[in-house]
Each structure stands twice: as C-alpha cells, then as structure tokens.
Amino acid sequence: MKFTCDTKELSRACNTVSRAAATKASIPALEGIKIDIKGKEVRLCGYNLELGITTMLESKGDSEEDGSVVLDAKMLCNIVKKLPNALTTIQADKKSTVTIKSGDSEFQLVYIPADKFPELPKIDEKxxxxxxxxxxxxxxxxxxxxxxxxxxxxxxxxxxxxxxxxxxxxxxxxxxxxxxxxxxxxxxxxxxxxxxxxxxxxxxxxxxxxxxxxxxxxxxxxxxxxxxxxxxxxxxxxxxxxxxxxEGAIPKSHATEIKVDVRTLVESVNRVALVVSEHLRSPIKMHVGNGQIGLSCATSIGAASDTLDANISGDDLLIGFNHKYLSDALRNAGCDEVRLQLNGPLSPMVVLPNSGDSFVFLVLPVRLKAG
Amino acid sequence: MKFTCDTKELSRACNTVSRAAATKASIPALEGIKIDIKGKEVRLCGYNLELGITTMLESKGDSEEDGSVVLDAKMLCNIVKKLPNALTTIQADKKSTVTIKSGDSEFQLVYIPADKFPELPKIDEKxxxxxxxxxxxxxxxxxxxxxxxxxxxxxxxxxxxxxxxxxxxxxxxxxxxxxxxxxxxxxxxxxxxxxxxxxxxxxxxxxxxxxxxxxxxxxxxxxxxxxxxxxxxxxxxxxxxxxxxxEGAIPKSHATEIKVDVRTLVESVNRVALVVSEHLRSPIKMHVGNGQIGLSCATSIGAASDTLDANISGDDLLIGFNHKYLSDALRNAGCDEVRLQLNGPLSPMVVLPNSGDSFVFLVLPVRLKAG
CATH class of the missing domain: 3.10.150.10 (DNA Polymerase III, subunit A, domain 2)
Structure with a gap:
C-alpha cells in the first residue's frame, strides 16, 4: 500500500473519521482508522460498531500501490497534524510497518492488518x-x-x-x-x-x-x-x-398564553437559578399576571427574584418548574420571541414559536409545596 | 453596610480577588470575599492564608453605610456576573442577610460576619x-x-x-x-x-x-x-x-555551540516526541554534526526521526534528553533564535539568547543506553 496526500486534507479527514473510532475497545482495530487505496482513491474509515464515518481523498503521488491497513486513530491524527511538508506519503511494507514521510520527518508505526477491521453494515435501503x-x-x-x-x-x-x-x-x-x-x-x-x-x-x-x-x-x-x-x-x-x-402528550388547548422575548426570559431564569445547586435543588416559581412574569426561587443558600414584562392573555397562574428544562428549551428555539401556553400549575408548559408550530417543546411542571 | 457600584467593575474586581479565596476550606470565611465600606471607598479582599488579593472601588450611590461583611466568593462572582442593571446596590442588615439589587433582580444571601475573616499580614518592609x-x-x-x-x-x-x-x-x-x-x-x-x-x-x-x-x-x-x-x-x-x-550548576565553558531557529527546533522536538507516551517514556536522541541536528526517538509504539539545519561550531555530539524539558525552555525563551551550548553527552545543555545572557536555561541530559 502506498499513497501521497495533501497533508492538511489528510489531517482534516483523519480528525473527522477518527470521531467514529472507539476510544477504548478490547479489539484494537476498533480504535483505528482503516485506509484503503485503490488507484488514486484513498478511502478512510472509522467504525466502532455503532457509528461509522468514511471519507474519500485523492492521492497526489505518481506511484500508488493498492492495499489496506488499519492505524491507531489517535496516533495517526497526532502525527499528521504535526507533519512539516505540504505532501505526505504513507507506505506499508509486507510485514507490519507503515512509514509516514513528510519533508525531513519520518515515522515508523506497526499497523493492524485490514482483515481485523469490522465489516461495514450493508444498508438494506427501505x-x-x-x-x-x-x-x-x-x-x-x-x-x-x-x-x-x-x-x-x-x-x-x-x-x-x-x-x-x-x-x-x-x-x-x-x-x-x-x-x-x-x-x-x-x-x-x-x-x-x-x-x-x-x-x-x-x-x-x-x-x-x-x-x-x-x-x-x-x-x-x-x-x-x-x-x-x-x-x-x-x-x-x-x-x-x-x-x-x-401526539397524545401535547395539550390541545390552553388557559393562559404568554408572548415573551426569549433572551430576556432565559437571562432571568438563569439569574434566579443561581441559588440552586446540585445539592440544593428547588423549582423556580413563575407568577404570571398583570402583564408581568415574576420569577423567584429560595434554597438554604439564599433567595432570588426577578420580574419581566410580557404580553399575557388568559388566566393568572403560579407554576413551578426545573430551570434547566425551560432554559434549554428557550435557548434551542432559534427565534427571538416565543409563545408559552399553560393550563394551570399541573399541566405541562408548551413552548411554541411566535407564529406557526414548526417546533413544539413541552416542559413538565414541578408540583409546588402548599404554603 | 451599604454601597452602590458599577456592576461590570464590581464583577471584574470580584473575579480577581476571588482567585485568592480558598476553593475548599474548613473555615468558610476563607472561601469568601471580604467587603469593607468606608465612606465612598469599597475594598474587596480574598485571602487563603498563603496568598491574598485586595482591590478598591468607588461607591457610586448617595447613601453609603460603613461596615464589613464576608460573602461566599463563588456565589458572589456568579451573581454579579449575571446582574441586569449597570448599577448594583449591596446592603447588609444587622442580623445576617445581605441584599444584592440590580434593576428588577434581587438576591438575599446569608453573610459571614467580618470578624471571622483572617487578619491580613503586616509587611515588615525590609x-x-x-x-x-x-x-x-x-x-x-x-x-x-x-x-x-x-x-x-x-x-x-x-x-x-x-x-x-x-x-x-x-x-x-x-x-x-x-x-x-x-x-x-x-x-x-x-x-x-x-x-x-x-x-x-x-x-x-x-x-x-x-x-x-x-x-x-x-x-x-x-x-x-x-x-x-x-x-x-x-x-x-x-x-x-x-x-x-x-551559579555553581551552570557550566562555564562549552565544547559545542549551536545557533538554531527556536520555532523549527520546537516543532521538530514535538514531532519526534509523538511516539513517546506517559507509559512509554524514552529520551529524544540529538545527533549534532555536519551542519545539522538529527532528532530521533523509538518506543514500542513506533519510531520517529527528523533533521534540521543549524549553525554548529565545535565538536560533534550525541546526547539524549527529555523532550518536555527542552521544548519548555525553548517556548519560554521569548526570542526567535537561541544558542545551545553543550559539553558532551553527560553535561547539561545550556540554552542562551542569540546574544547576551538575559536568560540561561539548563536541561539535564538523559544517559543513553549503550548500543
């Protein structure tokens, strides 16, 4: 096996396919990248039996030799990243050694025979x-x-x-x-x-x-x-x-609807959540009414409260929720304004885009203690 | 105690002094920031008994009250970082609560009395x-x-x-x-x-x-x-x-002197060191002669070699060294070219700037096995 590649292209390709290589496996080939040469075609593959990534490069040399080897993914990525020359030649001998050459730098590594690499799944396309x-x-x-x-x-x-x-x-x-x-x-x-x-x-x-x-x-x-x-x-x-x-889990109607600026609400939720820690979990309370959302939270560390304006229609409400779930939903909405739809303190909060329903997020409420 | 500060200034100050607060201490005050108010002067201090950092801010309010409290450093930094308004007011009551207020956000935290904070050392200036x-x-x-x-x-x-x-x-x-x-x-x-x-x-x-x-x-x-x-x-x-x-440890003469480009040598050393791992330590061999530095290293992972041009005077030489020590020295030289001075394979390598001796680094050699 022999080929010559652009070093930067090779490095990028190795880094990507190596993400499908196992980091720790009882079979060393699963931690490797398989390199196949056929004419000018260089094919790289990482595959950990669950996930696989392959890509193609073109050999830029003039004396390719067909063949396949498996090289440790981490080692190969590290070496290729540091090679000095714009072109890199990789050549395997008949026994067990691969030589990686770029400019005046040369590496000799022991390779894993290609037949130790798992077979890729055939996709029975449905x-x-x-x-x-x-x-x-x-x-x-x-x-x-x-x-x-x-x-x-x-x-x-x-x-x-x-x-x-x-x-x-x-x-x-x-x-x-x-x-x-x-x-x-x-x-x-x-x-x-x-x-x-x-x-x-x-x-x-x-x-x-x-x-x-x-x-x-x-x-x-x-x-x-x-x-x-x-x-x-x-x-x-x-x-x-x-x-x-x-579909059965998503409420079909609502008693309260809030239109609110995503960033303002995320910042308020995160601020009030500062008194929550891994050991001191406490729901965030949300008071909805009078054109405002009031957020508050208390733990043994301290208490926090915040208020923001919002466009509210329907019933007033007090609901508790886990701050992480609401802020995750808001951060991933990908829009500036959302609608929150509520059905009392025990029904999930529905987060929708400002108009339409290209996404729907549900956040389950946390039952607040009486008092 | 009461004062009003620019929120960003306060955040920057808290972050800096908190670096001298202990992260885990049996005395909670050591994990805190001490805040002292005297007129318009806000003094913040972190001190873990070994290292202390203090800084001053100016209160921007119109109703300061003198006093001192200690607040948990991590909590204070996290809160101040997320406050919404340009100004923040911090006020302590007589009992045990500090209120942090900025815009519509409000926090209540339990404070540690200032007399629990360690006394700062007096520097008997010599x-x-x-x-x-x-x-x-x-x-x-x-x-x-x-x-x-x-x-x-x-x-x-x-x-x-x-x-x-x-x-x-x-x-x-x-x-x-x-x-x-x-x-x-x-x-x-x-x-x-x-x-x-x-x-x-x-x-x-x-x-x-x-x-x-x-x-x-x-x-x-x-x-x-x-x-x-x-x-x-x-x-x-x-x-x-x-x-x-x-002074006694630094060699006073040399048998070989090399002038070399720092970046080229660092890159070569790091490249050749790729076959070294935490478990497979092996010295890097440096061959000096014929206007070139040859670097090589072999472990059970594989072998690596590299060559670079350098300006060499004096004796030819083969020396072994730990790659980390040489590359650390070169990276911290802060200049483009250095002189390496050598006295055979068992004497420390001396790294000097291209001219003068504003710095001197020594790297001890590793004895190479015969053969």
Whole structure:
C-alpha cells in the first residue's frame, strides 16, 4: 500500500473519521482508522460498531500501490497534524510497518492488518430522503437537547424520525420534557418511523453546513441509516423499541398564553437559578399576571427574584418548574420571541414559536409545596 | 453596610480577588470575599492564608453605610456576573442577610460576619523595588516553567528573587532543569534574597500589563511580600529554606555551540516526541554534526526521526534528553533564535539568547543506553 496526500486534507479527514473510532475497545482495530487505496482513491474509515464515518481523498503521488491497513486513530491524527511538508506519503511494507514521510520527518508505526477491521453494515435501503443541510441542522438543534443521555429505556437516547408524505417530523423525549419539530420534504413513499441515536446526530450536526443550500441525503434501512454529507458518509445503527405516543402528550388547548422575548426570559431564569445547586435543588416559581412574569426561587443558600414584562392573555397562574428544562428549551428555539401556553400549575408548559408550530417543546411542571 | 457600584467593575474586581479565596476550606470565611465600606471607598479582599488579593472601588450611590461583611466568593462572582442593571446596590442588615439589587433582580444571601475573616499580614518592609510590568512579566515567564509544582523540598515550589545593587535575578529549579534571568533595576540598598511561591507568581503575571510602561512596586518583608499592580495589591507568604547554589550548576565553558531557529527546533522536538507516551517514556536522541541536528526517538509504539539545519561550531555530539524539558525552555525563551551550548553527552545543555545572557536555561541530559 502506498499513497501521497495533501497533508492538511489528510489531517482534516483523519480528525473527522477518527470521531467514529472507539476510544477504548478490547479489539484494537476498533480504535483505528482503516485506509484503503485503490488507484488514486484513498478511502478512510472509522467504525466502532455503532457509528461509522468514511471519507474519500485523492492521492497526489505518481506511484500508488493498492492495499489496506488499519492505524491507531489517535496516533495517526497526532502525527499528521504535526507533519512539516505540504505532501505526505504513507507506505506499508509486507510485514507490519507503515512509514509516514513528510519533508525531513519520518515515522515508523506497526499497523493492524485490514482483515481485523469490522465489516461495514450493508444498508438494506427501505427509504431515501433528501433535506437541505441548514434545515436539518436546525431540526437537530431543536430536538437533541430533549433526547435522554442515558435512559432506563434505550429508545429514548435517540430522536424519532417520522417520515410521511411531504414531511419529516423529529421528536426527542427524556421523561421530563419533549421537543418536536417538523419540516416539509419532497417524499411521496410509504410513511415510516426510525429512531437515530443522539451520538450519531451530534456527529452529523457537526458536519452539516449552516450556510448554502447543499442537501444531506439520508438512506434508511431496517437496522441502519446512512447520511451523505458532501464527501463524508456517516452510518449508524438504529435504536429498536417502542417510542412514546408524543401526539397524545401535547395539550390541545390552553388557559393562559404568554408572548415573551426569549433572551430576556432565559437571562432571568438563569439569574434566579443561581441559588440552586446540585445539592440544593428547588423549582423556580413563575407568577404570571398583570402583564408581568415574576420569577423567584429560595434554597438554604439564599433567595432570588426577578420580574419581566410580557404580553399575557388568559388566566393568572403560579407554576413551578426545573430551570434547566425551560432554559434549554428557550435557548434551542432559534427565534427571538416565543409563545408559552399553560393550563394551570399541573399541566405541562408548551413552548411554541411566535407564529406557526414548526417546533413544539413541552416542559413538565414541578408540583409546588402548599404554603 | 451599604454601597452602590458599577456592576461590570464590581464583577471584574470580584473575579480577581476571588482567585485568592480558598476553593475548599474548613473555615468558610476563607472561601469568601471580604467587603469593607468606608465612606465612598469599597475594598474587596480574598485571602487563603498563603496568598491574598485586595482591590478598591468607588461607591457610586448617595447613601453609603460603613461596615464589613464576608460573602461566599463563588456565589458572589456568579451573581454579579449575571446582574441586569449597570448599577448594583449591596446592603447588609444587622442580623445576617445581605441584599444584592440590580434593576428588577434581587438576591438575599446569608453573610459571614467580618470578624471571622483572617487578619491580613503586616509587611515588615525590609526592601522595596520597582520594575516595569512588561519586564517583570517576561521575567516570570522565563523562570516559572522551571519551578517545581510540588517538590520534596518546598523551597523549589517558588522562584528565587536575588536583589543586588542595580539588578534583579530570578531563578527557578526543579531538579531536572534550571531557568535564570536577570534585569537591571534601580536599587542601591543591601543585597538580599527571597523565594516567592509559584502560585503567587502566576496570579501576579495574569495582572501584569504587557504593553505600556507602568511599573509594579514590590515591597518585601521577612515573611511576606506585596506586589502593587495598578488598583490591585497581591500579597504572599514567602518560602523558607535553603535554595540551590545555582551559579555553581551552570557550566562555564562549552565544547559545542549551536545557533538554531527556536520555532523549527520546537516543532521538530514535538514531532519526534509523538511516539513517546506517559507509559512509554524514552529520551529524544540529538545527533549534532555536519551542519545539522538529527532528532530521533523509538518506543514500542513506533519510531520517529527528523533533521534540521543549524549553525554548529565545535565538536560533534550525541546526547539524549527529555523532550518536555527542552521544548519548555525553548517556548519560554521569548526570542526567535537561541544558542545551545553543550559539553558532551553527560553535561547539561545550556540554552542562551542569540546574544547576551538575559536568560540561561539548563536541561539535564538523559544517559543513553549503550548500543
């Protein structure tokens, strides 16, 4: 195996695919990057059995040799980052050594034979959709904060993708809150659902381009999904299990509606939450009435209160909530003003955009002690 | 106690003095900031019995009340950082509560009575010196990397200040390396020595202004030293014990001298060191000869080598060293080119500026295995 690459391109590619390499695995190949050379085509792949990332580069040399090896991902990234010359040549001998050469610098590393690397999953494509990268990035942002990090039910560590005629709905839930968003897409096949792990969505989001109108092509199979983003392909195992009936959880009417500036409310919530600590949890109380939102909180550290103006219609109200859940929802709304819809102190708070319902966030209330 | 301050000024002041507050102490007052009001003068102080920082602010209100309280440093910093209004009023009642008010936000905290705060040390001034902040900052940078973080002998966790007629010398040593630097100062008193803890030097350095020609005034007593930097005063306990005879440790002649570009050498050393890990320590070998420096290193991970041009006079040489010590010395030299002076493979490597001897760094060699 032999090829010559642009050092910076190689470094960028190694860093990206290495994010799918395991950091600690009993099989060393899972901590590696697989390099395949075929003619001028250099293919890099990291795959930890749950998540995989591959990319392609072009060899810039004049004497490539086909072949495959696996190199420790961390070591390879560190070396390539520090290489001095604009071009780098990587060559494997028949035995076990790879030589990395750039300018006057030379490294010799022991490689792992390519047949120790796990086989990549074949995606038995059930459906394919395409969506602009910027739109998909915003959908991930508006859902992922509500996806559980680890849950008693593993299905809630992923976001539901519900694909229907003309639309994609994404939903995240963790038992205390719910985030749902919806966008139109050009799809006219059978409706179907799948649940994509949070870890994969985080990697996908970091590769998505916020500007421009390039699309991400998603192909979804029975057990795996693949996301094509420019030169990168990310594939992930799907989660299995039964997802919450989220439509049933969202209140259909409201007794109180508040229009409020997102930033002002986030700042007030965070300020009042300063007297809450990991050991001294206490709900934030929200008094709604007379054109104002009053926030207050008291713990054994001290007490805090704040007041802000808001556009309120409907009943006055006193409700308690966990500050983190409300501020997470507001921070990820991606708009300047939101509507809060309430149904008394025991019903979830609904957060909606100023107009329309491109997203819906639910925050469960905390029952306040009498007195 | 009552005063009104500019919120941003107060936040900056709290953040700085809180760096001298203990993060975990059996006496809660040591984790606090003491606030003293006297007329319009607001004095803030953090003091953990080893290091103290004080600063002054002006009250901008019209109804100050003299008095003193201690507030938890972390809590106070967090609150003040998030206050909404340009002005903040802090008021203590007779019992135990402080009210912090800014705009519509209000906090109530329990305070610690001021008499629980430790008394600040009185500096029995022995000597006083003054030095431009930028010069002092560079001296700290050129010494502190060689000061031990924790040592069998506590005296080596500080830098020696040697004050003589017309000059200040600073020295750091940790058993494997030595850094010494010297600058002229306007001093004509008795010569004397003291050892200032690394922790204090780090705080001092962060307050020193690199630009401009403002001075830092240092007053040194028997057990404490105080550094006046603009509006801040930092005082520290001095370390006691016998410091190394550093002049005796510095070789007076050399068999080989190398003039080399600092950045090129640092990059090469770091590159070759990539095959070294915490578990696989191995010295870097340096071959000097034929107008070139050859660096190489081999561990069970792999092997690395690199070559760079240098201006060499004197004997050829093969020497081993710990990569971290050499790259630390080079990174802190603060110049583009240095001289390396060598006396065979068992004598320390001396690093000097391109001309003069404003600093001298020593790096002890590692004995290479035969073969």
């Amino acid at each position: 459906s394919a959709i395409s969506i602009p990268q910027a739109v998909f990035k915003e959908m991930i942002q508006q859902t992922i904060f509500a996806v559980a990090d680890d849950a008693a039910k593993p299905i809630y560590t992923g976001a539901l993708f519900k694909v229907e005629d003309g639309g994609l709905t994404m939903v995240g839930v963790d038992g205390y809150r719910l985030a749902k968003c919806h966008e139109s897409i050009d799809y006219h096949g059978q409706p179907f659902d799948c649940v994509v792990p949070k870890k994969a969505l985080l990697e996908i989001s970091s590769l998505l381009d916020e500007s421009g109108d390039k699309a991400v092509d998603i192909s979804i199979g029975l057990r795996h999904a693949a996301f094509m983003i420019g030169n990168y392909e990310i594939f992930t195992r799907l989660l299995e299990g039964e997802f919450l009936d989220y | 000597s006083a010196i003054s030095i431009p902040q930028a010069v002092f900052k560079e001296m700290i940078q050129q010494t502190i990397f060689a000061v031990a973080d924790d040592a069998a002998k506590p005296i080596y966790t500080g830098a020696l200040f040697k004050v003589e007629d017309g000059g200040l010398t600073m020295v750091g040593v940790d058993g494997y390396r030595l850094a010494k630097c010297h600058e002229s100062i306007d001093y004509h008193g008795q010569p004397f020595d003291c050892v200032v803890p690394k922790k204090a030097l780090l705080e001092i350095s962060s307050l020193l202004d690199e630009s401009g020609d403002k001075a830092v005034d240092i007053s040194i007593g028997l057990r404490h030293a105080a550094f006046m930097i603009g509006n801040y005063e930092i005082f520290t306990r001095l370390l006691e014990g016998e410091f190394l005879d550093y």
